[in-house]
Amino acid sequence: MTESIAAANAATDKPARQWGRTQQTRRVILDAARDVFIEEGYADANIAHIVERSGLSVGSVYHHFNGKADLFLALWDEFETVYTEAATTAVADARHSGVSDPIELFIAGTRAYLEVARGASRLTLLFRGGDGPPGYDTLGRRVGAEWMKNNTTLLGLEDTPVSRLKVRILISTVVEGERAIASVESPSEIDTLIDEAISIVRSIASL
Incomplete structure (x- = not known):
């Protein structure tokens, strides 16, 4: 019984943990984009610089945002x-x-x-x-x-x-x-x- 309850709780907590990680990742990307936009301006900002600043992969950035415009408008x-x-x-x-x-x-x-x-x-x-x-x-x-x-x-x-x-x-x-x-x-x-x-x-x- 105890094991069943623990398994049920773990299953319930999993979506919350995933949502938390997703929000944390989005925040890291947005903070990186903010710094790049401030330093370079929107027109001269490069998505590659945002990826580099975030420390994440290109795929991770594009998984959460459609590109430079999407990042700017979210900020x-x-x-x-x-x-x-x-x-x-x-x-x-x-x-x-x-x-x-x-x-x-x-x-x-x-x-x-x-x-x-x-x-x-x-x-x-x-x-x-x-x-x-x-x-x-x-x-x-x-x-x-x-x-x-x-x-x-x-x-x-x-x-x-x-x-x-x-x-x-x-x-x-x-x-x-x-x-x-x-x-x-x-x-x-x-x-x-x-x-x-x-x-x-x-x-x-x-x-």
Whole structure:
């Protein structure tokens, strides 16, 4: 009986172990691709360099990803997800603490977004630099449209040309703040840039 239970447990654990190894392998590949893309840019990056950096075989890399574009877009998706989750969580926390003013909620999300940018300068330069696979700019526009929709709702604005202009300017200010943060290394300079971006956002949002 004991042996049967042990065998059953081993069989149950096997898929979990395989999934864990698969995720670990994907992470190694993605980390290698990230480093190569940062060093060489998308256009000049070579899949052979990614394979070499990962320490895995060509077959293993292609088993998990279809190629250079697939790797780049997987990293970009992670990049965008971190920002989105940080801003969304900050807005939810602000609401939970009693904040109801739409502008203050937007600012809470903005500050969280810019704090993420503090530690993502190299990826910001990579993904905001315009160098990517075919169709990458279309994905960027799609994300931008989603930001427009969500922030128009967050700010309690009607969908009018003037409101769209205002939200577009606000989003552009946040993105330019992100780029500015990526261009400096001093923590004090980053603090200043975040505070200045928040001040500009508050001024525009209050118009």
